[in-house]
Amino acid sequence: MENYIAELMTLAQSCDCGNHHHTIPIERIKIGNSVYRELAAYAEYKGFKHVVIIADENTYQAAGKSLSEILKETGISISLSVIKPDENNDVVADEQSLVQALLEIPVETDVIIAVGAGTLHDIARFCSTKMKLPFISVPTAPSVDGFTSMGAPLIVRGVKTTFQMCAPIAVFADLSVLKASPRKMVAAGFGDMLAKYTSLADWKFGHLAKGEPYCPLVAAITLEALESCVEKVERIAAADEEGIQLLIEALIKSGLAMLIFGQSHPASGGEHHLSHYWEMDFLQRKRPAVLHGAKVGVSTVLLAEVYKGKFLPLLSESMQNSLNNESLKEIMKIYEEIPTPGHLKNLLTQTGGEIMPEQLGIDEQLVAASLSSAHTLRNRYTALKFMNVAAESSPLIRR
16 A cells, blocks of 8 residues: 555645645555565564564454564564553553553664554554554454544543544555454444544534635545445455455554544544443443444434434524525535434444444443534534534434
8 A cells, every 4th residue: 555655745735725724644554465574574674672562462462462473583672561551450551551562672672563443543552642653553353434534532530531642654454364354353343434424514513613624635535435335335244355355454544544634523523422331331330442443333323313403403593694605505415414323333233333322231321322422522613512512502303
């Protein structure tokens, strides 16, 4: 995908949206079979002598162990930081995990390798930034779009906050490892891509309604990645090599779009705010974690229902005097074009994903609370925030 990165940078340089576009620091992206030997050759080329692998017990067995053996063949010394799970046997990117990783990275380390899915990448990204070390991404499941981004969603004092850290210098995704990942993680990755329907709408709304920064190029990159998944949902559902490669490429492209823009706006709107609210509630009540992509898939269905049933009527009534007619028409068109909840449910069901909050253990009270309060988690003007501001403190929805 190096050619793809070069194409993106050329497009970004000619973009006239008025925003500063960040340079993509990723030197190599390799997706295929037996790519860990290419990683070893890359590490040797870079002159790395001391590597730290950040993994958990499952991802170490899935990929970290074989990668360690391959790296050792080249004479590179390996240290391990196997992140310990919490009382629910979940690995969480909280203070305990971050400190564990920092303490287990020797001073002579040249590079950090994140072996795992989203949480382990967030931990590695934090350590990489704070210790001023490069890191390499080794996804073990096509479950999130954050592999190539700078954002690290971390749990600090029980609150989930996304911090801008750094992107990896390289990504090596082995298809044989990705294909062997649990099907629920494939469904989660598809759910994370499906969430772009509402995140892209919320992003454009924030721009038109409040002048928040927006880039048509970055939006187009994200939309193209989303549509590639929807068009080939049957292949992704089959979890064969073609489907897994298509999904991981889409997730990586979504991450690259965020990287160029420098923020998560194109891939994170009201649906992610609901997901973060649910996650924090689960943490506070010491309940087992639910996959991020599963939550945002469900929250996308929920917001499609809320936006079409509540937001559009409220918009036409409340914003006629504050927006010009063209902007109002454009906003309404954007949200009308979000697929129906029924269609979104059908897509998620094909991949084995959940479609209703109760399937994730999220009850009506938590749904109602999140619809009223989740918009406060980010300083971002989404339709969800508009609805709460417009209705003041009135409940948004009675389910």
